[in-house]
């Protein structure tokens with residue numbers, strides 16, 4: 391267990407550049423392309439996530455109506471160690487990690503300092 395977390399920490403620098411995820415929460419909100427832009431490029435508009443009412447945080451059920459269950463997502467990220475969509479903290483809100491209008495974060499770091507998701511194939 392300790393060995394695994396150390397390995398994860400060492401890969402941290404690499405992923406902080408390529409993974410689209412912030413390793414620290416201190417970066418600026420407007421840096422880099424945002425996840426909402428990926429959705430806009432697919433032709434989706436504000437209404438597809440926010441509905442017609444007031445714009446506020448989006449429940450994971452909304453995300454899952456397009457992206458499927460955590461089980462389905464876990465298959466797509468099976469090459470990551472640990473799997474961001476299958477671990478002891480599953481079924482949390484997507485927004486713990488993915489942000490649409492600012493850089494994403496790794497929620498797990500609130501307990502595991504330095505944890506990041508290592509793509510096995512990229513090693």
Ligand code: HEC
Nearest residue numbers: 425428429432434438439448452453454456457484485488
């Ligand atoms: C109306 C359908 C729809 C909704 C709602 C939606 N998405 Fe997406 N999302 C897509 C499509 C289509 C893509 C592009 C294809 C893909 O990667 O699955 C995408 C891409 C993504 C990606 C991959 C981006 C990349 O760089 O490849 C992530 C992460 C993501 N969505 C997360 C979310 C989260 C979190 C929510 C909820 C806040 C959400 N999506 C809501 C349709 C949707």
Ligand code: HEC
Nearest residue numbers: 409410450453454457466467474482483484486487497507
């Ligand atoms: C613990 C953090 C975390 C949570 C919570 C999380 N994700 Fe992810 N997600 C990741 C990471 C890390 C990746 C892989 C790197 C990337 O694609 O940015 C990823 C990748 C994705 C992708 C791209 C998959 C592909 O085809 O390569 C989608 C779509 C996605 N997540 C949707 C969701 C949705 C929807 C939820 C909520 C039901 C969710 N995620 C919850 C961290 C998380």
Ligand code: HEC
Nearest residue numbers: 426429434435436439445446447448485488489490491492
């Ligand atoms: C793919 C889903 C998605 C799309 C499309 C989207 N948003 Fe969002 N929006 C979110 C999520 C999720 C949040 C929660 C904060 C975050 O993740 O950045 C949010 C937060 C917001 C907030 C802040 C609400 C608060 O209480 O902090 C505003 C304002 C907003 N969106 C406006 C828009 C507008 C305007 C558009 C269209 C140009 C849009 N959004 C398109 C998912 C989306």
Ligand code: HEC
Nearest residue numbers: 391394472473474477478479480497498499500501502505
């Ligand atoms: C609230 C605190 C907390 C959060 C948040 C958290 N963890 Fe943990 N995690 C723990 C504790 C406590 C352990 C057990 C430590 C031990 O076994 O000594 C653990 C253990 C682990 C292990 C080792 C399990 C093993 O069998 O070797 C992994 C991998 C892990 N967590 C990944 C994650 C991931 C990925 C996330 C984010 C999705 C996350 N954790 C979020 C507290 C947390």
